[in-house]
Amino acid sequence: MARYSIIMREDQLSISLASKLMDELSALGYLRDDENPEIVFTIGGDGTMLKAVHHYLHRLETVRFIGIHTGKLGFYTDFIPDEMDELISYLKSGTYTDYAFPLLKAKVCKGESCSVYHALNEFTIMNAVRTQHLDVYINAEWFESFQGTGLCISTPSGSSAYNKSLGGALVHPQIKSFQLTEIASINNNVYRTISSPMIFPCDTTLTLKARDFNEVILTIDHEHIELKGYDEIHFSISELQVYFRRFKEDNFWRRVQRAFL
Numbered sequence: 001m002a003r004y005s006i007i008m009r010e011d012q013l014s015i016s017l018a019s020k021l022m023d024e025l026s027a028l029g030y031l032r033d034d035e036n037p038e039i040v041f042t043i044g045g046d047g048t049m050l051k052a053v054h055h056y057l058h059r060l061e062t063v064r065f066i067g068i069h070t071g072k073l074g075f076y077t078d079f080i081p082d083e084m085d086e087l088i089s090y091l092k093s094g095t096y097t098d099y100a101f102p103l104l105k106a107k108v109c110k111g112e113s114c115s116v117y118h119a120l121n122e123f124t125i126m127n128a129v130r131t132q133h134l135d136v137y138i139n140a141e142w143f144e145s146f147q148g149t150g151l152c153i154s155t156p157s158g159s160s161a162y163n164k165s166l167g168g169a170l171v172h173p174q175i176k177s178f179q180l181t182e183i184a185s186i187n188n189n190v191y192r193t194i195s196s197p198m199i200f201p202c203d204t205t206l207t208l209k210a211r212d213f214n215e216v217i218l219t220i221d222h223e224h225i226e227l228k229g230y231d232e233i234h235f236s237i238s239e240l241q242v243y244f245r246r247f248k249e250d251n252f253w254r255r256v257q258r259a260f261l
């Protein structure tokens with residue numbers, strides 16, 4: 001008997017879809033188990049999927065995610081409300097493919113003491129109050145001194161989110177890599193940055209150090225923490241992966257076309 005959970009946006013459409021889905025799933029013999037689900041259905045948008053992934057971060061190896069989008073199709077969601085019957089038929093058929101998407105890891109350190117965070121879309125480091133200085137190291141070797149608002153470090157699946165708004169490249173999710181994009185860098189006779197998005201292979205560690213991290217925020221997908229008091233941050237591809245259960249043929253470039261063109 002499959003155990004499932006539902007994470008949804010709290011709007012009327014999502015609530016009524018959840019109720020219909022629960023009826024169908026109980027007829028199929030599925031058991032609701034919010035503690036230890038094997039399948040997590042999300043009803044809402046990409047933001048709802050981000051919340052669900054963070055909620056089950058400790059169980060990613062055993063959980064498979066299926067997204068129902070209450071607007072148009074999203075990047076992490078394969079079904080729209082009109083396709084609920086189709087989804088139920090797919091669940092009955094039992095034919096599917098599980099796709100693994102890499103997560104990014106940030107090790108935020110104060111001396112020897114570090115905290116670890118994971119992101120499905122991206123991390124950003126931002127100072128909205130004053131010009132932020134960041135020294136950028138690639139595999140422990142100094143690369144550049146950044147001055148500006150901040151930096152965005154994104155996964156391939158997150159490349160179509162904030163990264164895209166910053167002029168970053170769209171990266172196919174099967175390319176195990178991560179990307180660095182600038183947020184309003186200062187470039188003049190005194191300060192110079194590379195000014196191009198950079199894509200790193202999966203064994204890279206990117207380190208950011210600052211004279212201080214006062215007033216600096218680290219965003220972690222839809223969440224954020226303050227970096228005051230920390231010394232440095234190390235970014236790399238995480239050993240954790242998120243598994244999305246897909247029933248239809250997946251074509252990343254079609255998804256991009258549908259979303260943006």
Ligand code: NAD
Nearest residue numbers: 045046047048074075121122157158160161162165221222
């Ligand atoms: P949300 O759910 O409203 O999401 C914000 C927008 O980002 C939505 O349009 C959503 O569909 C889109 N989105 C999220 N992930 C995506 C992806 N992988 N590919 C394409 N589009 C994607 O708000 P939230 O819950 O706060 O979501 C947090 C996300 O919002 C962040 O991870 C970040 O990527 C995005 N964001 C974007 C900007 C920007 O583009 N200027 C600014 C802040 C946050």
